[in-house]
Amino acid sequence: MIPLEKRIDLLRVIAHPIRIKILEELTLGVKCVSDFEESLEISQPNVSQHLTLLRTNGVIDFFVDGRLKCYFLKEPLIPDMLELLKKEYAEDIPAPACCPVTKKRTYPGERRR
Amino acid sequence: MIPLEKRIDLLRVIAHPIRIKILEELTLGVKCVSDFEESLEISQPNVSQHLTLLRTNGVIDFFVDGRLKCYFLKEPLIPDMLELLKKEYAEDIPAPACCPVTKKRTYPGERRR
DNA sequence: TAAATACATGCAAATATTATTATGCTTTAA
DNA sequence: TTAAAGCATAATAATATTTGCATGTATTTA
Numbered sequence: 001m002i003p004l005e006k007r008i009d010l011l012r013v014i015a016h017p018i019r020i021k022i023l024e025e026l027t028l029g030v031k032c033v034s035d036f037e038e039s040l041e042i043s044q045p046n047v048s049q050h051l052t053l054l055r056t057n058g059v060i061d062f063f064v065d066g067r068l069k070c071y072f073l074k075e076p077l078i079p080d081m082l083e084l085l086k087k088e089y090a091e092d093i094p095a096p097a098c099c100p101v102t103k104k105r106t107y108p109g110e111r112r113r
Numbered sequence: 114m115i116p117l118e119k120r121i122d123l124l125r126v127i128a129h130p131i132r133i134k135i136l137e138e139l140t141l142g143v144k145c146v147s148d149f150e151e152s153l154e155i156s157q158p159n160v161s162q163h164l165t166l167l168r169t170n171g172v173i174d175f176f177v178d179g180r181l182k183c184y185f186l187k188e189p190l191i192p193d194m195l196e197l198l199k200k201e202y203a204e205d206i207p208a209p210a211c212c213p214v215t216k217k218r219t220y221p222g223e224r225r226r
Numbered sequence: 227t228a229a230a231t232a233c234a235t236g237c238a239a240a241t242a243t244t245a246t247t248a249t250g251c252t253t254t255a256a
Numbered sequence: 257t258t259a260a261a262g263c264a265t266a267a268t269a270a271t272a273t274t275t276g277c278a279t280g281t282a283t284t285t286a
Contacts, residue, residue, distance in 0.1 A: 004133070007198045011128035016274090017121055030209050033233055046275065048234055063208065067232050067283045072209050076202040084197055085120045089189040095176065096143050096185050129244090146263055159245060161264055180253045180262050 007077075013057045014081065018042065019050050023078055026060060032068040120190075126170045127194065131155065132163050136191055139173060145181040 018040060025031055036047045051071060054060045062071040131153060138144055138152060149160045164184060167173045175184040
């Protein structure tokens with residue numbers, strides 16, 4: 001059983017535009033740092049920083065390949081998460097109709113809004 | 114088509130222990146601010162701030178019920194997201210076996226790590 | 227062996243997030 | 257109509273995140 005806390009940390013780590021882009025690219029295959037440097041159009045140290053954050057949180061890993069570091073996806077939640085982010089929903093969850101029970105029990109009056 | 118950017122904002126908004134707790138409680142039904150004040154054991158202004166953040170990002174909404182504000186879930190992604198956070202995976206994604214293609218094409222040598 | 231490539235790290239500055247405190251508004255009950 | 261309940265907001269302080277820049281290390285090539 002994975003503690004919810006860890007999963008929330010994972011959410012926090014994922015919730016960044018550049019890191020989402022990194023993860024999407026990694027679902028297509030292995031990439032090295034300078035690959036990202038091109039595709040993300042950010043500085044090399046910044047790429048390394050994002051990769052390090054993802055790696056220290058168990059999201060990705062790498063192997064050394066000559067002088068390249070080849071990064072790959074490790075956390076199995078990621079593909080499901082990326083898919084969920086693209087899911088379309090037809091409608092909002094409908095508002096509860098009437099008289100909800102809260103601290104003050106049910107409220108007898110009309111719903112005002 | 115919802116822009117990915119908005120979805121990433123959603124992730125960021127969700128990725129906080131207290132707000133996850135709020136959302137989990139709201140999947141069970143409507144709650145007012147003082148309900149949360151008790152269950153979350155944080156100050157009332159802090160509850161309001163978290164609720165406001167969730168509301169301004171379209172995750173929840175409320176209706177006025179006497180002097181209570183009854184909050185409810187609005188964003189249909191949330192239940193799916195909460196379920197995904199609890200999902201268990203047997204194993205990590207396996208590392209790519211050999212010779213990945215990167216910027217420098219395939220590397221002829223052995224995998225080192 | 228010297229230079230170049232590929233990448234990481236440390237530090238500081240800028241920015242964003244979070245919690246606390248004080249205060250104000252609206253609604254209901256006395 | 258006054259007091260209390262329920263909630264929001266503003267301002268501040270504390271903390272965390274993000275980036276840029278300079279520099280360092282390992283590996284490969286010339």
